[in-house]
Amino acid sequence: MDEILSILEKNCRYTEEQLAVMTGKSPQEVNESIRNYEKENVIVGYTALVNWEKTEIENVTAFIEIKVTPQRGEGFDKVAERIYKFPQVKACYLMSGSFDLCVIIEGKSMKEVALFVAEKLAPLESVQSTATHFVLKKYKDKGTIFDDKLEDGREAIFI
Amino acid sequence: MKIEDMILPKIRNIPPSGIRKYFDLINEMDDVISLGVGEPDYTTPWNVCEAGIYSLEKGHTHYSSNAGILRLREEISYHMKNNYNLRYDPKSQILVTVGGSEGIDLALRSLVGPGDEVIIPEPSFVAYQGCTKITGATPVSIRLRAEDEFKLTPELLENALSPRTKILIIPYPNNPTGAIMTKDELSGLVQILKDKDILVISDEIYAELTYEGKHVSIATFEEMKDKTIVINGFSKAYAMTGWRLGYACGHPAIIQAMVKIHQYAIMCAPTTAQYAAIEALRNGAASVDEMVREYNRRRRVLVNGFRKLGLNCFEPLGAFYIFPCIQSTGLSSDDFCEQLLISQKVLMVPGTAFGECGEGFVRACYASSMEQITEALKRIGRFIQ
Numbered sequence: 001m002d003e004i005l006s007i008l009e010k011n012c013r014y015t016e017e018q019l020a021v022m023t024g025k026s027p028q029e030v031n032e033s034i035r036n037y038e039k040e041n042v043i044v045g046y047t048a049l050v051n052w053e054k055t056e057i058e059n060v061t062a063f064i065e066i067k068v069t070p071q072r073g074e075g076f077d078k079v080a081e082r083i084y085k086f087p088q089v090k091a092c093y094l095m096s097g098s099f100d101l102c103v104i105i106e107g108k109s110m111k112e113v114a115l116f117v118a119e120k121l122a123p124l125e126s127v128q129s130t131a132t133h134f135v136l137k138k139y140k141d142k143g144t145i146f147d148d149k150l151e152d153g154r155e156a157i158f159i
Numbered sequence: 160m161k162i163e164d165m166i167l168p169k170i171r172n173i174p175p176s177g178i179r180k181y182f183d184l185i186n187e188m189d190d191v192i193s194l195g196v197g198e199p200d201y202t203t204p205w206n207v208c209e210a211g212i213y214s215l216e217k218g219h220t221h222y223s224s225n226a227g228i229l230r231l232r233e234e235i236s237y238h239m240k241n242n243y244n245l246r247y248d249p250k251s252q253i254l255v256t257v258g259g260s261e262g263i264d265l266a267l268r269s270l271v272g273p274g275d276e277v278i279i280p281e282p283s284f285v286a287y288q289g290c291t292k293i294t295g296a297t298p299v300s301i302r303l304r305a306e307d308e309f310k311l312t313p314e315l316l317e318n319a320l321s322p323r324t325k326i327l328i329i330p331y332p333n334n335p336t337g338a339i340m341t342k343d344e345l346s347g348l349v350q351i352l353k354d355k356d357i358l359v360i361s362d363e364i365y366a367e368l369t370y371e372g373k374h375v376s377i378a379t380f381e382e383m384k385d386k387t388i389v390i391n392g393f394s395k396a397y398a399m400t401g402w403r404l405g406y407a408c409g410h411p412a413i414i415q416a417m418v419k420i421h422q423y424a425i426m427c428a429p430t431t432a433q434y435a436a437i438e439a440l441r442n443g444a445a446s447v448d449e450m451v452r453e454y455n456r457r458r459r460v461l462v463n464g465f466r467k468l469g470l471n472c473f474e475p476l477g478a479f480y481i482f483p484c485i486q487s488t489g490l491s492s493d494d495f496c497e498q499l500l501i502s503q504k505v506l507m508v509p510g511t512a513f514g515e516c517g518e519g520f521v522r523a524c525y526a527s528s529m530e531q532i533t534e535a536l537k538r539i540g541r542f543i544q
């Protein structure tokens with residue numbers, strides 16, 4: 001079961017037939033497990049990992065630390081929801097430590113991101129403060145090193 | 160004086176590798192997919208590399224004790240006990256070598272010479288023949304059979320014994336066939352060996368790469384413990400081929416003899432690699448597990464692929480090799496591999512490179528990415544049609 005998940009997490013383009021061979025299961029079993037995972041929201045989506053720096057498209061990423069006042073009866077969840085529903089928010093985590101929410105924002109420019117923080121996040125009633133950190137370079141994301149060329153460095157020796 | 164004549168005949172007579180030509184061909188081609196190499200495609204896990212780097216930063220750039228850093232030998236001892244239920248005293252029964260290769264060489268050089276016979280089940284790793292010939296002893300090949308899934312059977316062993324037999328090499332999990340031997344199958348051999356004055360070199364370099372079930376060493380049989388030299392190393396399981404580190408475990412008298420040659424020929428195994436290996440044994444299990452899981456998937460894909468193409472192969476449960484039969488194509492192993500390389504740019508190794516009885520088979524190594532394996536299968540399919 002979990003094996004299918006760990007394969008898909010690294011590469012979700014394998015067909016069910018391929019997954020079946022790899023795991024020694026029947027295609028029907030694989031199909032069933034995947035449908036179940038999808039139904040139960042264990043698999044919540046399939047995405048490509050894009051290195052935008054290699055494209056013409058401008059893209060900036062920022063980490064925003066947010067301190068919030070938790071709300072009676074709702075804790076942090078309600079504030080988090082207000083925040084993560086913005087499509088600009090790519091990720092949103094509740095954190096331990098000196099701030100509460102860590103929000104990852106993507107936008108076309110620093111200005112756009114800064115404006116979004118200033119106009120949408122900072123003014124929220126329960127937000128006490130924000131601190132914005134722009135990403136200068138992505139070395140690795142989702143377990144993948146961006147600049148790693150998959151070259152076979154093995155020499156043709158005979159063993 | 161003719162310099163060539165100064166070379167010892169026993170060395171001169173060792174034939175050059177039959178597959179040199181493939182590598183010459185490859186060098187002139189682009190876009191070759193090689194299922195021909197015999198080492199992991201992974202690089203060494205980073206924590207292990209980092210431990211090597213750290214040892215350099217700390218100035219550990221000296222020789223180590225001849226038998227290897229004691230802490231490493233202790234870790235090896237622990238590893239052998241934990242994983243294979245084998246107890247070896249780190250001080251007297253473990254020698255850290257320059258790869259499993261050196262272990263094989265040292266064991267043979269310590270134990271055999273002219274007049275002795277070394278039984279080598281084939282197809283198998285080429286070094287057994289070469290190292291045996293260098294000692295002046297006589298290699299005696301056993302032709303393993305596809306119908307036995309290339310396992311060594313008691314009957315085949317019995318037929319190969321002679322009064323001069325001194326060593327039997329047990330090469331499982333096997334390169335090139337991927338065959339393994341279970342405890343039951345080994346016990347058949349133990350029945351024959353237990354009362355004879357024959358030592359065993361058990362090459363278990365692929366022990367960690369065993370799929371479905373755990374590797375069993377012949378040394379776990381009480382009757383065989385003292386008579387067996389177990390060879391293992393870091394190359395395959397930890398993706399550390401370039402570090403050149405292995406080890407041999409066995410009876411103190413044999414290890415002591417091997418240390419004698421080792422100390423004069425090599426002095427000690429590379430110190431940096433030894434520090435890295437300590438980290439590998441302490442904190443490398445998760446990386447090994449992950450690589451083994453991925454090899455296992457590739458193994459299934461490749462076996463399935465070959466079978467779909469009509470190339471018979473038994474289910475190989477160890478190492479990272481598959482040994483399909485190509486007789487249905489009407490080609491010899493050598494022609495098959497050469498034509499496949501030239502027309503489709505896929506490299507496999509003819510079975511004959513591992514002994515005459517490998518004729519009709521080829522070795523495919525699945526230590527390559529899934530994408531390469533899938534593409535290789537497509538090309539092989541085109542070739543067969």
Ligand SMILES: Cc1ncc(COP(=O)(O)O)c(C=O)c1O
Nearest residue numbers: 159258259260284334392394405
């Ligand atoms: C069966 C077998 N034994 C031993 C070795 C030697 O490995 P190393 O000297 O890198 O430990 C190899 C390498 O290919 C092998 O296939």
